[in-house]
Amino acid sequence: MAVPEQLHRRDFLQKDNLVEIEDVAFGYGDRLVLKGINLTAKRGQVVAIMGSSGCGKTTLLRLIGGQITPREGVVRVAGESLGELNQRGLYRLRRKMGMLFQFGALFTDISVFDNVAFQLREHTDLPEDAIRDLVLMKLHAVGLRGAAQLMPAELSGGMARRVALARAIALEPSLVMYDEPFAGLDPISLGVTGNLIRRLTDTLGLTSLVVTHDVQESLKIVDYVYFVSEGVIVAEGTADDIRASNLPYVHQFVHGEADGPVPFHYPAPAYADDLRLGGRRA
Amino acid sequence: MLRRAIENLGHRTVEGVWRIGYAARFFVAILLHSGTAFRRFGLTIREIYFSGVLSLIIILVSGLFVGMVLGLQGYETLQTYGSEEALGILVALSLVRELGPVVAALLFASRAGSAITAEIGLMKATEQLSAMEMMAVDPIARVVAPRFWAGVISMPLLAALFSAMGIFGGYLVGVQLIGVDEGSFWSQMQSAVDFEQDVLNGVIKSVVFGIAITAIALYEGYDAAPTAEGVSGATTRTVVASSLAVLALDFVLTAFMFRGLN
DSSP, X not given: OOOOHHHHHHHHHHTTEEEEEEEEEEEETTEEEEEEEXXXXXXXXXXXXXXXXXXXXXXXXXXXXXXXXXXXXXEEETTEEGGGOOHHHHHHHXXXXXXXXXXXXXXXXXXXXXXXXXXXXXXXXXXXHHHHHHHHHHHHHTTOGGGTTSOGGGSOXXXXXXXXXXXXXXXXXXXXXXXXXXXXXXXXXXXXXXXXXXXXHHHHTOEEEEEESXXXXXXXXXXXXXXXXXXXXXXXXXXXXXXXXXXXXXXHHHTTOSSSSSOSSOSOSOHHHHTTHHHHHX | OHHHHHHHHHHHHHHXXXXXXXXXXXXXXXHHTTHHHHHTHHHXXXXXXXXXXXXXXXXXXXXXXXHHHXXXXXXXXXXXXXXXXXXXXXXXXXXXXXXXXXXXXXXHIIIIIHHHHHHHHXXXXXXXXXXXXXXXXXXXXXXXXXXXXXXXXXXXXXXXXXXXXXXXXXXXXXXXXXXXXXXXXXXXXXHHOOIIXXXXXXXXXXXXXXXXXXXXXXXXXXXXXXXXXXXXXXHHHHHHHHHHHHHHHHHHHHHHHSTXXX
């Protein structure tokens, strides 16, 4: 059966896109958290999703991971529409994904080694010797081979995140998602984590999606940036585009200005009214 | 005012019904995903250690003291009627039929049930369950089902040990301390305790209690709000709800099992 020409063209155009989000809306109850989101992440790129706290960045990651379903629109990963997959299909697709949670989300009752070995033991029939070698290789990649026998409680925040990164790449996924990988890290760990994301993406040929509000650190390593504000994408471009942007929101965000389109004050009645200054005068 | 009260009532009713439905679906999901718990029995064994073996001290010590108290109180009462030789029957029947399954279940709820809820709740709060889902591993199959079956297996064993220790405690006080005839103590117990009516029914009770306690503990942990307050509230609810469930189920089961017995 002949394939329509339009379909060929669509495949050709999109074959480099590992993640595609088209006109996605998502909300809780009456409140829309995301609306009209269009986003793509090409293979081999580090793509950042930036925005202030609570703007819907993590929700976007959860949509891509299939943990929640959009109210409208389509989320496609590796050409597969998540909305059309059953649980088995979703789990099959997730084996090609890795996710680094904000605080690592390491399993606290097992060692660093067992954390990294977890997926290998669950999803492969590899002998324990092979698993040992693979785990040590992943830990070596993040610089923590010597910490293999430690328990998660014995790790610093930065180390825990690096172990979580080793765990996320254990099955050599096509896509790795990072939820606030820089939050709460000291300057050394910050640089180490940023470099690791870039290096692992290039070495392993991954696609990395980084949700962050750390502008300076992430602009050093990303290929493309999406800015999200109040549930919509307000700007996008390369790191240089973003640095040069004159859009008020982007400018405020990149330069860390206290006031601007994102107001310093949470919405409140007039200050004088709250202090009852009018009443005192009377 | 009245309208708001009615709205509140309606809201609470809908929420209550929703929670019951969710809990029922959760329980069915555990049963449907139990394959892993048996295929990889090592996971269940590990949980039996945490739920069962680590509860042994409290179960054995409590059983011993309950049996000793039964021996003392039973002797005082039986002596009035000149039938202190029946002390063995009193201690054994009390423990095997009622006190063994019920008290062991209450202790299990507070020791292991609360620990299960806190562990699952904290796993949720620290995104460990989400991480597992993102690693294409179903937390119901990998985390919940092995803990459920570990609880169901541990509970009758703990109840049996509780009863055994209780009988030993009754023997210590009745025979060794007070001086009841040892032969009468054991022979009357042997002739009066029926395996099917007493021992087996006690085992059935403890299995039912094990199912109830572990299911409640797992549900509360899985449904806990991912905050410190949420986990502490869920742990409290586990102890309260499972203790009440044990007592209510005990009444129902006793009514069915022992009606018509002399």
